[in-house]
Amino acid sequence: MLEALFVAGRDNSNAAVMFHTAIGERLGVGMTEEKALDLLQRLGPLTAGELSKHTGLAPASVSGLIDRLEGKWLVRRTRDPKDRRRVIVEVNHEQLAGGAEIFAPFVAGLTELYSSYSDEQLETILDFLDRATAIQRTCTAELTSSQ
Secondary structure, X not given: OHHHXXXXXXXXXXXXXXXXXXXXXXXXXXXXXXXXXXXXXXXXXXXXXXXXHHXXXXXXXXXXXXXXHHHOOOEEEEEOOOOOOOEEEEEOOOOOXXXXXXXXXXXXXXXXXXXXXXXXXXXXXXXXXXXXXXXXHHHHHHHHXXX
16 A cells, blocks of 8 residues: 555656646746745745745745746836835736636646535545645755755
């Protein structure tokens, strides 16, 4: 069973990487940029430091990431109205208009899949995903801090 879980996890990870690579190609960005856009869309405007924390990427990597996204007009840097010394990165929603259509079949498929599980089973799946994500973030931070 443990071997089957490791294989299934790797298959799921590979499928996710390939899916997000295809999404990135549609948007004209790399997978890392696509996932940063996802974070900004879900969490709202963030500072570079907050992006670094959420991605596990080194601050220098995040600066380059923001530069690339800004160069494609997908994000913009703005001053924090409460603290003018802080710079916030926000999504340029006009540039991403229509992007939700790309995800519609995936969201529909997951919605159908989720409906086939009981609430108790969904709680177990959610717990697994949250804990596995935390492990992956820790490992990402360790890999990027040793560079």
